[in-house]
Amino acid sequence: MFIGNIYITLKEGVLDPAGKAANNKLRDLGFTNINNIKMGKFIEVELEAESKEEAIRQLEAISEQLLANLVIENYRVEVVEGDK
């Protein structure tokens, strides 16, 4: 079994209303040192695979097919644990 992480972030140029709102709110709270916040997704996946390479391919496949929308999002995957 492997454990993998997927990071999904908004592409450059895509509006990030949640990030902007958080940044404004933090400035209101006195965190004037925060310059920029970008909101993304962090997905932890437990999966079976023959090898680490295979696990990575699987993580990429599920990101492309379902978890990320490539029109607005980028994704990055990594395997953090695995027993094969």
Add this chain to the structure above:
Amino acid sequence: MFIGNIYITLKEGVLDPAGKAANNKLRDLGFTNINNIKMGKFIEVELEAESKEEAIRQLEAISEQLLANLVIENYRVEVVEGDK
């Protein structure tokens, strides 16, 4: 300037309907090797701070005060880049 990441995940035992729905659909799509999916947030922050330690303290503070909901979520922070 520092760049930090915040990872927010649901606490053990809190229902994760989105993770469950993603997992079910992926199994339908033939990814029967995917056992468990947990949906979290990945937040990238650009901030000013005196030191890396200070930057970490700031990331923790904004997680506690705004970005994470400590009733149902855990968070973890890291600094990935910094010029001081």
Add this chain to the structure above:
Amino acid sequence: MAGDLTYKDMGLNDEEYSQIIEILGREPNYLELGMFSVMWSEHCGYKSSRPLLKTLPTTGPQVIHGPGENAGVVDIGDGEALVFKIESHNSPSAVEPYEGAATGVGGIIRDIFTMGARPIAVLNSLRLGELKNERVKYLLDGIVAGIAGYGNSLGIPTVGGEVYFNSVYDNNPLVNAMGVGLVNIDEIALAVAGEVGSPLILVGSKTGRDGIHGATFSSEELSDDKADKRPTVQAGDPFMEKLLIEACLELIGENLVAGMQDLGAAGLTSSIAESASKKGRGVRVDVSKVPQRETNMTPYEIMLSESQERMLVVPIEGAADKVIEICNKWDLEAVIIGEVTDDGMFEVCVADEVVGSVPVLALTDDCPLYLREGAEPEYYKQHKAFVEDSLAEKDIAKAFLDLLASPTIASKEWIFSQYDYQVMTNTVIVPGAADAAVLRVKGRNKGIALTTDCNSRMVYLDPYKGAILAVCEAARNLACVGAKPLALTNCLNFGNPEKPNIYWQLQEAIKGIGTASLALDVPVVSGNVSLYNEKEDKPIYPTPTIGMVGILPDIDKRQDMAFKKAQDLIVMLGDFSSALGGSEYLYICHGLETGQVPEVNLGKEANLISLLLQGLADKIFNSCHDISEGGLAICVAESALAGNLGCRINLVANQLRKDALLFSEAPSRVVVSINPENVENLEKLADSLDIKMNIIGEVTGSNISCLVDNEEVIDVTLDKARQVWGEALKCIMA
């Protein structure tokens, strides 16, 4: 949650524990103790409130099912009935506002479709602290988003509600949700356990550790040292609930169900015990069959879990496979977890091993009842002694604007624009447009109207009169849109009933509800009790929220509150009053929450309702709006703003104080606008019902102007009023 709670931690007292030993003839084991403690909590067992609730009028020709079922059922003709109930989710919302409020909606909707009804509307009644408090803003933001997130996702419109702000709710917000469903009378389903040998099928979400002892904790004052005893927060899955609705209604439509029961407070324990007790049956449950979300769950955890979105279905004989098949079609897990037995025992097993065994009726019917002694609090007489003559004069024009900007009075658009109030395309009077929401019934001429009401400051000052006022206001609100009030549901949000002053509030309020309900012929058909709403010994205002439904015989004769036409006459129905006790004016402009609660004459209220219904049937009124928070001046302003038409009011003081004349919240009063041709008709009608009518002004211009004895006291442009009233809440919450 390890097995280390004592019976006291679980909320049972010494006598109750002895009683359990007596029932069982032995010490209960940990599981059995847990089952007793949740079933004997106030939340499930109504220990303190049941004796009082018994006094409420619950019958009438329109009532099909009164209290005792998952929700009340009233006949609306054509073989159809409305199913409705209001329920609280206060303590979960105080901890986690989004999920707390969301699962509150989920819970009340399950009570509706459990009865076989298609849910058609949600209403929400909220009480929050002062918005200058950041935590309160956070709570409001989360609560509204939670109601929206859940209800919108279900595709059920949230069509109405109310919200009040007062610092007594700072740490103890109230979230009451009302669910309404429509059912064919011959398809009503009840929570009964079927025949001996019938399987018990658990449908829906897997069981996790969420909310264990939720029922107990919602029946206790929250104090911080109990923080670690708090249950895991329940999170909602509206998608799962939507599937449950469709699947359960299909099961009932296919006639496969003997009994159906949702899992709410106290989870499997309560829903199974309640189903079995109705026919004096027993049950045997194998917890190892229950689908689990987490590993290593104990029988105790499984039986007490309050995981959301689960239903218990007892199929008719031979229908189990078909039931499971339909559930699976809707992608729902459905598993037989036990069966009905004939020995009256609730047996919990792990595979073949019995791990707990208690008499079903001991859980449901033997719950101890407490007839407590109420004691009139000090404050009651003091507030009554307040005399208005001592009040300083205030600038009326400024007071008017301050009232418009009070969050309790200001536009609630910030809230209801987050709710999908139109889905299902039945909402013909939308939030903000009138005193009650109106839904059409597709394919029929009739409509239904829905409202929730309670001015808890009035109830605090005088629980008996205040509760009467709440019922009257609800009925009047329905009449204002053209609906005849049919029946009510109530949610009794109070402090700790073990305190004699709080118990007195409860007694008096229930008496008030009963009195008004009888007088207006709106029986109580369902309700819910939420006690122990206090933090650090500071109780909330007693808040008996009233939810009421009514019927419009002709949907085309509905009316809203907007002025429609320049030159229409503005008429006040009812009496001028000097009563300022408990008013928003005293609170906002004088910082006072005191005074004598205005008198209400139930006969007059009933006549006013008849007048409104007759006038609307005769199409005399071009707008109707009842006088409530903010008094006559605010009432008129709201009609002007809704219609975007100005008005000019000229009142005769007749010895009354100007502020009282304009801002009194005395009940049984409505402002209507009429075509001048209809004056005579209205006079005749008002005369025949002994209701005073006064032509107080006309619809004209683009200002809201009020004169008293020909002297101008208010003159504000519509634009200015709209800005003050329309932006107040939005700005605070931005």
Add this chain to the structure above:
Amino acid sequence: MKSAVVIFPGSSGENDVFHILNNVLDERVDLVWHKTTNLDDYDLVILPGGSSYGDYIRPGAIARYSPIMKAVEAFAKEGKYILGIGNGWQMLLEMNLLPGAVLKNANLKFICSDTFLKLENNKTLFTNGFKVDEIIRMPIASGFGNYFCDEPTLQELLTNQQIVLRYCTDDGRLTPEANYNGATANIAGIINKEGNILGMMPHPERCSEDILGGTDGLRIFTSIINKLKGVNI
């Protein structure tokens, strides 16, 4: 003509659309389960609003893999007509049958409100009953109504007249205040280049009867019907 309105788990607008076509307009229409794989009988497919699959992951992301969607893609290729409303539009975007994507509303809240819309293109099957630049009124109800596309895509949409509806003020100005959810260029509805697939955020089925306070939505449905039936208008 005959229409199919698809039921996805979690969707809720199907009955509302069905009601308009069946009861108000007396047209032939079926509610079709998402596991259906054959749409040969139909001239028009409507993907309704609601929260298919709870809108988990992203609105429309899971529904795009429903069994029926292969048939919907084939239907689209044949040039037959598809209307996506709200969540239905989001599905069409996820399937790349229309360009762009939706984001959370700019104010991060669900918005249920009446909106004014400028009808920018009346040369489509779906809008031939309107005048160009006409200002109409329709309600929106969504948390993810914030349409996004990048600059080249926007230019293409403009060049090909693919923008059909835009949020505007009551007198037709395309201001930021009138842009309820923050959509790129106030876009409320777009059509594909071929002109057979329309996706829109506002709900025409919610304003198709007088009793609901407006009938501008009905004209979307009558536009389609009149054209498909070859009725002169």
